[in-house]
Amino acid sequence: MIEIRWHGRGGQGAKTAALLFAEAALATGKYIQAFPEYGPERMGAPVQSFNRISDVPITLHCGLHEPSFVVILDPTLMDSVPVTAGLKKDGKVIVNTSFSAATIATRLGINASQVFVVNASQIAQDTIGMDIPNTPMLGALVKVIGTLDLNGVLEDTKHKLEQKFRHKPQVIEGNLESIKRAFNEVKNV
Amino acid sequence: MKAEEHKLTAKELPVGDILEAGTAVAFKTGAWRSIRPVWNAQKCIQCMICWISCPDTSIIVKDGKVTGINYDHCKGCGICAVECPKKVCAITMEAEKK
Amino acid sequence: MIKTTYAKGKVVAKTGNEVMAEAMRQIAPDVVAAYPITPATEIVQIFSQFVADGLVPTEFVAVESEHSAMSACIGACAAGARTMTGTSSQGLALMWEMLYIAAGLRLPLVMAVINRALSAPINIHGDQSDTMGARDAGWIQIYSENSQEAYDNMVQSTRIAEKLQLPTMITTDGFIISHCMEVVEILPDEDVKKFAGEFKPERYLLDIKRPYTLGAIDLQDYYFEHRFQLADAMNNAIPVILEVAQDFYKTFGRKYDLYEKYCMDDAEVALVIIGSAAGTAKVVVDDLRSKGVKAGLIKIRVFRPFPAKQLAADLAKLKVVAVMDRADSCSGAGAPLYTDVTAALYSNANAGLPLPKVVDYVYGLGGRDIDLDHFHEVFARLEKIKAGGPIGPVVEYINVRK
Structure with a gap:
């Protein structure tokens, strides 16, 4: 079972990202869970959401304390939130940043081999026209996990967005493009 | 002496606190009366105040006219006699002669 | 798929x-x-x-x-x-x-x-x-x-x-x-x-x-x-x-009963539990089973009416039971599920059937998490009681800062 923790700020779409990711993983035949941490739901407040992905049915309904993947939507959270708390020994951290993996690894105090970076905010600006880093980070996560099918994820996300943005086709295209770009651009250096 | 009423068992009772409608007709409250209203057809001016006032709908009205009192249900409260206009005084209360 | x-x-x-x-x-x-x-x-x-x-x-x-x-x-x-x-x-x-x-x-x-x-x-x-x-x-x-x-x-x-x-x-x-x-x-x-x-x-x-x-x-x-x-x-x-x-x-094609019996056939120690935490506990039962512990779990589905007769019969086969309550009755004497389970078991006593030892755990109030470690802790205690150890407090509160 893969356990994932998303870190974001209220309004950045950490919850939505976890839900989208879960649905996409289901579309590729996995059992899934997606749940946010409910607390002070205010714009800008640090928030977390979680995913469990498994090949067999998931019965666990406790909190998720030892993620194998941590996704950080907002790099400024690294200073105020213990983002690596409970991270598995060989766990991986994916950060939306323009800095190198080595720089981030030093800041977080973990091995550089555990850190993956992608400039999701820039990708979102280029493709969607707004700094909404959650969909590009989906693409980066799919790449880093490595066992999920990108096309399956794209297809499901497209289907989901089509329901939500029936009247804004450009939003759908932009989001899909952002996933593809982040998938290709996420790096370990 | 009247026989004691049969009380329904849980099995006999309809489920869910249900009572058939209109059962008050069969329940003769007239036996509760110690004084009875007596209506005088000659004096009555058909103002209908007694009919409006009676809490037991015991003023019998036919074709828009008071025709008498339903002694099966009248409890002898006397409201009709009080409400009947003083100048008319068509209803008086008398002791039950039993 | x-x-x-x-x-x-x-x-x-x-x-x-x-x-x-x-x-x-x-x-x-x-x-x-x-x-x-x-x-x-x-x-x-x-x-x-x-x-x-x-x-x-x-x-x-x-x-x-x-x-x-x-x-x-x-x-x-x-x-x-x-x-x-x-x-x-x-x-x-x-x-x-x-x-x-x-x-x-x-x-x-x-x-x-x-x-x-x-x-x-x-x-x-x-x-x-x-x-x-x-x-x-x-x-x-x-x-x-x-x-x-x-x-x-x-x-x-x-x-x-x-x-x-x-x-x-x-x-x-x-x-x-x-x-x-x-x-x-x-x-x-x-x-x-x-x-x-x-x-x-x-x-x-x-x-x-x-x-x-x-x-x-x-x-x-x-x-x-x-x-x-x-x-x-x-x-x-x-x-x-x-x-x-x-x-x-x-x-x-999906089976439902009054309660679900999980690994209960030959269980000696078991939980009686209601709701989502049962799923977490099942993972612990699986883990213990793989280590040879005869652990089991009963998950109550129908709480009213309370399946007292059936439950008492199933619990009679056990040595030690922990009732897990995600509510307190503030009676000072155990929480709702515990009182119902122990009352049900008393019919076993009346009928001369065997009685397991029973303890109560109040857990998870206000959404407090209960994870694998907590269930391991509960089962470890049940195993100790089974081996003849002291029962200790009958009503326990787990994962709370006392």
Whole structure:
């Protein structure tokens, strides 16, 4: 079972990202869970959401304390939130940043081999026209996990967005493009 | 002496606190009366105040006219006699002669 | 792809609230009167959207409080309408006096309850204090471990309620299930509709050809008989609940019972538990089994009526039992499930059957997490007691800073 923790700020779409990711993983035949941490739901407040992905049915309904993947939507959270708390020994951290993996690894105090970076905010600006880093980070996560099918994820996300943005086709295209770009651009250096 | 009423068992009772409608007709409250209203057809001016006032709908009205009192249900409260206009005084209360 | 148990079923990723609203849409009750409250708000919100979009012909009554919601439901159901609602926590508490009236009038309402802690202190998260407090109101109570069970229980609910003329609540744990997206198999609309059947009350107030009086005063001479009818209906509820579960299994392929027995065949130590934490505990049972520990688990699905006889028989085979309560009764002598389980076991004592040792754990109040380590801790204690160690405090509070 893969356990994932998303870190974001209220309004950045950490919850939505976890839900989208879960649905996409289901579309590729996995059992899934997606749940946010409910607390002070205010714009800008640090928030977390979680995913469990498994090949067999998931019965666990406790909190998720030892993620194998941590996704950080907002790099400024690294200073105020213990983002690596409970991270598995060989766990991986994916950060939306323009800095190198080595720089981030030093800041977080973990091995550089555990850190993956992608400039999701820039990708979102280029493709969607707004700094909404959650969909590009989906693409980066799919790449880093490595066992999920990108096309399956794209297809499901497209289907989901089509329901939500029936009247804004450009939003759908932009989001899909952002996933593809982040998938290709996420790096370990 | 009247026989004691049969009380329904849980099995006999309809489920869910249900009572058939209109059962008050069969329940003769007239036996509760110690004084009875007596209506005088000659004096009555058909103002209908007694009919409006009676809490037991015991003023019998036919074709828009008071025709008498339903002694099966009248409890002898006397409201009709009080409400009947003083100048008319068509209803008086008398002791039950039993 | 994940396979469905029912050929025409559809696997989706949905939250507990979404699937409960979905089941309500499929059953398409005549009336839903509801007031939103976290974490059940989404049920009401999603369902009212279904109504607004014309996806369900239900008359949706937006009321100003839960007391009014339950009152409106009672009126609608008495009038002859299939009626549903949903609430949680303080909302259920505000319905309190009307809960007893729905049961006393034998109105087969169905209510989705998302379990949440009761104030004070104010807390929006999952525990079962709300419905445990309503356990004596005369309602059928069916608890769900996950979204799939919440959905399936909703699909079965109207038939149970209507056959027994008893109001029925279907519950899930707040946030843990209500807001957790999981894999759920949804059944086709027409098949759910067919399974639920039509609501044909024997008597209803809008039947102008057979008028009747409902809810008249009962004094010393009749109140007890009516309450005895209610007790009797609860006594007869178990076969009906099982019959509906059996038909659900035959139709859709998923099995339900009064409670689920997990690794119980040769178990020596076991938990009795309700709700979402059962799923977490199952992982620990599996782990212990792989290490040779004869651990088991009983997950209560039907709490009202309480399956005392069946449970006592199953528990008789065990050496040590931990009852897990996600609510406290503040009696100073154990929580609701514990008192019911131990009372059930006393019939074993009367019949000369063996008795396991029983301890109680209050856990997870206000949504406090209970994870694998906590269940390991509980089982470790049961193993020690089994080996002849001291029982220690009968009622324990786990994962709380004392």
